[in-house]
Amino acid sequence: MIPRTRKTLALTAIAAIVVIAAVAIWWYNTIPTAERGLTLLKTKSIIIFGIVSGGTFALLALGFTLIYGVAGVVNMAHGSFFMLGAYIFYVFTSPKYLEVNIFLAFFIAIILTGVIGATVYRLTIHPVIEELTSLLVITVGVALVFERLMIIEFGPFHYPIPGFVGGYETILGVKVTYTRLLAFSVSLVLFAALWMFISKSKMGRAMRAAAQDLEAAKLMGVNTGRLFMLTMALSSILAATAGILITASTSGIAMPFMWLRPLVLSFAIVILGGLGSIKGTFIGSFIIGFVDNIVVFLIPEGSYLGGAAAMAIMVAVLLVRPKGLFGKRIELEE
Amino acid sequence: MATTYLRRAYSSFAVHILDIPPRLLAFLMFLLVLSLPVTKPTEHILLLLIQASIMAIFACSWDLLVGRTGQISLGHALFFGLGAYITALLWFHYDLPVWVTIPISVLIVTGLAPLIGFPCLRVKGPYLALVSMALPIIVVSLISYFRDYTQGERGIAGLPGFFPSLPYGQRFVAEYFLTLFLLLVSSVILYRIANSRTGIVFVSILDDELASKACGINITKYKLMAFTISGLFAALAGAVSAHLLASGRSVTTASLDANLSFMVVIVAIFGGIGTMYGPIIAAYILQLIDQYVLVKIWNVPSEYHMLLFIIVIIILVLKWPRGVAKFVTDELDDLQEEREIEERGKHIWKRYRRKKRSPTPEA
Numbered sequence: 001m002i003p004r005t006r007k008t009l010a011l012t013a014i015a016a017i018v019v020i021a022a023v024a025i026w027w028y029n030t031i032p033t034a035e036r037g038l039t040l041l042k043t044k045s046i047i048i049f050g051i052v053s054g055g056t057f058a059l060l061a062l063g064f065t066l067i068y069g070v071a072g073v074v075n076m077a078h079g080s081f082f083m084l085g086a087y088i089f090y091v092f093t094s095p096k097y098l099e100v101n102i103f104l105a106f107f108i109a110i111i112l113t114g115v116i117g118a119t120v121y122r123l124t125i126h127p128v129i130e131e132l133t134s135l136l137v138i139t140v141g142v143a144l145v146f147e148r149l150m151i152i153e154f155g156p157f158h159y160p161i162p163g164f165v166g167g168y169e170t171i172l173g174v175k176v177t178y179t180r181l182l183a184f185s186v187s188l189v190l191f192a193a194l195w196m197f198i199s200k201s202k203m204g205r206a207m208r209a210a211a212q213d214l215e216a217a218k219l220m221g222v223n224t225g226r227l228f229m230l231t232m233a234l235s236s237i238l239a240a241t242a243g244i245l246i247t248a249s250t251s252g253i254a255m256p257f258m259w260l261r262p263l264v265l266s267f268a269i270v271i272l273g274g275l276g277s278i279k280g281t282f283i284g285s286f287i288i289g290f291v292d293n294i295v296v297f298l299i300p301e302g303s304y305l306g307g308a309a310a311m312a313i314m315v316a317v318l319l320v321r322p323k324g325l326f327g328k329r330i331e332l333e334e
Numbered sequence: 335m336a337t338t339y340l341r342r343a344y345s346s347f348a349v350h351i352l353d354i355p356p357r358l359l360a361f362l363m364f365l366l367v368l369s370l371p372v373t374k375p376t377e378h379i380l381l382l383l384i385q386a387s388i389m390a391i392f393a394c395s396w397d398l399l400v401g402r403t404g405q406i407s408l409g410h411a412l413f414f415g416l417g418a419y420i421t422a423l424l425w426f427h428y429d430l431p432v433w434v435t436i437p438i439s440v441l442i443v444t445g446l447a448p449l450i451g452f453p454c455l456r457v458k459g460p461y462l463a464l465v466s467m468a469l470p471i472i473v474v475s476l477i478s479y480f481r482d483y484t485q486g487e488r489g490i491a492g493l494p495g496f497f498p499s500l501p502y503g504q505r506f507v508a509e510y511f512l513t514l515f516l517l518l519v520s521s522v523i524l525y526r527i528a529n530s531r532t533g534i535v536f537v538s539i540l541d542d543e544l545a546s547k548a549c550g551i552n553i554t555k556y557k558l559m560a561f562t563i564s565g566l567f568a569a570l571a572g573a574v575s576a577h578l579l580a581s582g583r584s585v586t587t588a589s590l591d592a593n594l595s596f597m598v599v600i601v602a603i604f605g606g607i608g609t610m611y612g613p614i615i616a617a618y619i620l621q622l623i624d625q626y627v628l629v630k631i632w633n634v635p636s637e638y639h640m641l642l643f644i645i646v647i648i649i650l651v652l653k654w655p656r657g658v659a660k661f662v663t664d665e666l667d668d669l670q671e672e673r674e675i676e677e678r679g680k681h682i683w684k685r686y687r688r689k690k691r692s693p694t695p696e697a
Contacts, residue, residue: 074460127652133406134651136463137603140408140596141648148641260592264471267464275460301479308475311468315453318465322456 009325041173046293048174052184054289056249059187060242060262061269061281062194063235069276070207071228072214073125074132076139078239079263080146085113085240086247086254087150090159102164110240117236118229125232126225143259150256158253161244183245190241191282198278207231211276261307268310272317274324283325287313367514371507379626380506381579386621387513388575391520393601393613395567401608402528403560404540405454409466410568410598412450412473415590416443417569418576419477422490422585432494436573443569444562451561455554470590477587489586493577509578516574517614520567525610527563536560540608600647 031039064078091097092105100108120142128134163179170176198204206227209217218224242262247254269288273280288310295309317325370383396410420439424430430438450469457465477484484490497508527533535556538546547553576585588594601620605612620643628639 068460074463124648124652132459132463133400133603133607136406136408137599137651138648140599141644141651144593144596144644145641145648148637148644152637152641264468267468271461271464304479305475308472308479311472314468315465315472318457318461319453322458322461324461 009321042297044172045174046290046297048171048176049297050290050293051286052176052180052289053292054286055184055187056180056242056246057265057269057289058191058282058285059183059238060246061266061273061285062191062278063238063242064266065270065273065276065278065281066194066238067228067231067235068270069211069278070231071129071210073129073228073232074136074139075125075232075235076136076263077120077142077146078235078266079259079261080143081113081117081236081239082243082246082262083150083254083256083259084116084146084236085109085243086161086258087154087159088112088240089244090161090254093162094159102162106164106244109244110237113240114233114237117239118233120236121229121232126228129228143263147256147259154256156256158255161247161252161254163248163252177249179245180249183249186241186245190238194238195278203227203230264307265310268314271324272314274326277324277326280324280326364518368511371510377503377506380510382621382625383618384506384510384513384578385575385581385625386618387510387517388571388578389598389601389621390517390614390617391571392568393598393605393617394521394524394610395564395571396598397602397605397607397610397613398524398528398536398567399560399564401602401610402533402540403536403557405557405560406459406463407454407466408463408599409468409470409592409595410564411590411592411594412466412470413443413447413565413568414572414575414594415470415473415587416446417572418585418589419484419490421573422493422576423484425493426485426490432496432577436570436577439573440566440569444566447562447565448558450565451558454561455557467592467595470592470595474587474590477590487587489584489588491582491584493583493585495579495583496577505579513574513578516570520570521610521614524563524567528610532556532559537608600644603651604647 028036028039060082063081064075067073067075067078088109089105092100092108093102124138124142125135128138163177164182165178168175168177169181198207206217206222209220209222210224210227214224246262247258265288269284270281271284272287273282273284291309291313295305296303299305367383371380392410392414395413396407399405399407399410417439420442421432421435424435424438425432454462454466478486481487495505496512497505500508528536535546535551538549538551539553539556543553572589575581576589577583601616602613604620605614605616624639624643628634628642629636634642
């Protein structure tokens with residue numbers, strides 16, 4: 001059955017959860033008692049890490065969906081802002097360059113990335129905003145330019161990104177570092193703040209207007225050029241925040257090729273949820289977070305398959321709903 | 335009886351194959367590149383031109399899918415890499431010769447192309463671009479995961495070359511002619527397809543999908559056809575390049591890399607999307623600028639020349655969004671129109687001015 005409406009979709013989701021739970025209980029009863037402890041730990045790890053990484057992925061994908069939803073820009077350079085955030089943060093925390101307070105460095109990094117994002121929008125994206133192919137090529141070009149600049153300036157080496165706080169917390173027997181928890185909570189707070197900003201503030205109203213009908217928004221006196229530039233700045237600030245927090249809490253290194261994986265992850269999340277839908281992004285990021293952790297924990301050497309599983313889920317969802325879970329259904333004419 | 339068939343074959347050759355618009359120009363350019371080995375170029379230059387020919391086949395196949403059918407694909411390296419990997423695996427596990435593995439791998443990828451195109455059928459625009467970009471990443475992960483069978487990230491090295499009996503220096507010349515021949519055949523076939531009835535249907539899908547559906551065109555069939563034809567030639571380019579000296583006769587996951595997919599987009603955009611001949615010229619020009627002019631003549635350090643190159647591409651795309659070749663042909667059309675006006679009198683000139691001033695919406 002192909003779910004066409006939101007109601008059938010919800011019913012299908014509930015049915016799927018019930019079936020999965022039944023299978024899980026049956027499977028748990030079949031395994032021998034001696035191995036139950038390990039299986040339980042694995043399940044707990046999947047649940048906790050799924051929630052935590054889902055929350056941080058949400059921050060990553062939010063900027064991507066924001067600029068698409070408001071301006072219709074598919075920003076392939078989103079991963080580059082992720083990378084730039086991590087690199088600028090490295091420059092302001094390492095004793096080799098400028099060492100400042102770690103929180104000050106964080107704010108400097110995100111604001112600088114925001115300025116760079118706005119500049120990139122003005123110089124390259126704004127002139128071709130109407131044409132999808134040119135837009136894709138230009139943003140890919142910008143991403144490659146940033147990669148090259150990082151190789152020229154820093155070389156193809158790995159640089160350490162310091163965590164904000166040391167130590168870890170044990171939740172249900174699973175160790176989660178404080179940096180990871182910080183990333184998760186900052187992500188949730190920013191998500192809520194952005195939601196409030198979009199639904200309550202004047203600029204948020206302008207954003208929603210531009211997303212609904214660009215021409216009408218222009219006629220009502222919205223300065224769309226300026227609005228899009230500010231949205232781009234906001235989007236790159238979110239990307240930089242995600243870059244610093246995710247890099248500090250997972251691998252802990254910055255390198256020039258680090259832009260592709262977050263870009264691909266944000267594709268998977270955003271397409272899964274529907275391009276331009278913030279609710280969809282939130283749900284999509286948790287789905288991808290869980291899928292990533294299930295593959296890593298349950299399949300031997302599964303870390304090789306992490307990206308592939310996310311992509312496969314994305315393609316499977318698109319086969320059923322071509323505009324994602326919460327995207328608009330296909331109209332007769334685009 | 336035989337003469338009738340011969341005459342028919344000749345006339346179809348004359349009508350269908352020789353009918354390339356600036357026929358003489360294309361022929362002269364072909365003669366030029368054909369006679370290049372007479373001047374005894376260095377191996378470096380031959381290597382560049384071999385790579386440029388492979389890139390040209392690849393870019394041409396992308397142009398049929400994107401420029402003519404409008405199915406924006408940012409992961410075209412999928413077909414290229416699959417072609418390269420299948421021929422390499424056939425050699426690695428079954429020890430088959432080159433002339434068997436390449437056709438088999440091209441056939442396998444051609445068979446797979448409709449299956450790959452199937453998820454791409456349901457999605458449009460930005461969704462399609464992102465989905466097509468995701469597919470090679472899935473394949474790369476699978477290759478890393480099944481690394482007992484595929485050698486993982488190390489790739490497969492030491493593939494057999496094309497002309498093992500020739501001395502080393504002459505192999506470059508032989509491979510140069512081989513790739514040139516393949517480029518000629520595939521570009522003529524792609525050009526003919528693009529300008530046949532099927533090609534017109536492809537363009538109608540690009541222009542207005544709904545209208546062509548309303549005209550009774552089976553859109554699914556034609557989209558899958560575009561994917562299959564495009565995949566065939568991309569796989570050919572990939573399979574041949576795996577065995578060339580220019581690629582070190584090895585296959586790695588770099589042949590599925592996002593950078594390669596972006597490179598083909600850049601080449602096609604530079605040459606003009608939808609022209610079919612633009613990407614060929616652009617592949618040669620860009621390859622020569624990238625690897626020869628910047629390296630040998632201007633002595634730009636190797637870290638910088640890729641950067642300069644991408645910046646130039648960005649500026650070109652910003653200045654002429656429809657591609658350099660389209661820009662030149664538009665200018666030529668304008669010139670011809672003006673000459674016509676000079677010949678035929680002033681009243682046309684007035685009409686022409688009026689037409690120019692009033693902004694007519696372009697499709």
